[in-house]
Amino acid sequence: MKSTNFTRRTLVLATLATMAVGSTAFAEDLLVKIGFAGPLTGASGHQGVDQERGVRIALEEANAKQLKINGNTVKFQIQSEDDQGDPKVATGVAQRLVDSKVAAVIGHYGSGASIPASRIYGDAGIPQISASSSNPVLTSQGIKSVFRVIISDDQMGQYAGSYVVKSLKAKRIVLIDNRTAYGQGAADEIGKAIKKEGGNIVMREFTSDKVVDFTSLLTAVKAANADAIIFVGEDFQAAPMAKQIKALGLKAAFMPIGGLTNDTFIKMAGESGEGTLSWDYGLPIENMPKGKEFDQKMKSKFGTGVIQFAPLAYDATWAVINAMVKANSADPKKYLAAMKTNKFQGLSGPIEFTAKGDLKQAAATLYTLKGGQWKVLEVKYGQ
Structure with a gap:
């Protein structure tokens, strides 16, 4: 009997131990x-x-x-x-x-x-x-x-639009977007800000998010005697646009916007990217x-x-x-x-976050490309 009780106790303890291990694993x-x-x-x-x-x-x-x-x-x-x-x-x-x-x-x-x-x-x-x-x-x-x-682009648009009118003092502005929900929406907000500041948009054009040859469009821009070109799109589009602007001999300031202050733009644009201005989202790293x-x-x-x-x-x-x-x-x-x-x-x-889901305090940064590197000119905070 003593041996049997010992065996039963051992089995019970072993079972409880197994259950404990299983519970811990879970x-x-x-x-x-x-x-x-x-x-x-x-x-x-x-x-x-x-x-x-x-x-x-x-x-x-x-x-x-x-x-x-x-x-x-x-x-x-x-x-x-x-x-x-x-x-x-x-x-x-x-x-x-x-x-x-x-x-x-x-x-x-x-x-x-x-x-x-x-x-x-x-x-x-x-x-x-x-x-x-x-x-x-x-x-x-x-x-x-x-x-x-x-x-959000309503805030970014205010920064970009105000800068091109007040700081660049551009008199003849061309605004181009790549007709995506982002490109068109951001360009619309920039356009509102330019008009609010009393700026003059001489051309409002659009392309697609697949195009990388803007020669025909930029030829029309040159004829319009623009002194500032704003393009809202992707880095792989803005870089060839910078090259084509230089090739056509345009003297207008170039300010592309769209998350492109990176090495991809620098490598693709080469020397043609020098002097490019760009508002970008967030803080510099x-x-x-x-x-x-x-x-x-x-x-x-x-x-x-x-x-x-x-x-x-x-x-x-x-x-x-x-x-x-x-x-x-x-x-x-x-x-x-x-x-x-x-x-x-x-x-x-x-x-x-705000009640809508936006950041309460979001940053935007203005850069210029100088000596093959993006240099910070200004940092702003807003909702």
């Missing part, structure tokens, strides 16, 4: 999928890859911290989707991420993709936070799950307290430093993570309210 493994959506291929692929890398670094850091949600250690995992910078593809990507039950989406890159995709995320109640979609429409649709960590450290981390991990929006994508990811931890839940329906109360010092600046 408690330490809460998988949370974070979606990323943006162009990973094509002409803007470098911008999408740059943002995705910012997301990956944020998630790796969060995993290293072994954060707890509802008593469980969280394991964050990225699900990346290539929207090719195409609005139609973006909606398919959005539905795929929703069907995969991601807890949040960082993206999309362009406003033309973000706006239609936002309705799909909104219907599913999944927070979407963009690091680069600046069209005012995005956060004006009444969708409660939409956020961004970039200055050297003005970020940990910007150089982050840039070095990107280089060490991926072989390439920050291209443009990786720091903002990093902050967008942490905004989601912080909201989940604060709400003690990874369920979008439960942590969405905490997104509205986010308040922390991000890599790119202070992260705090």
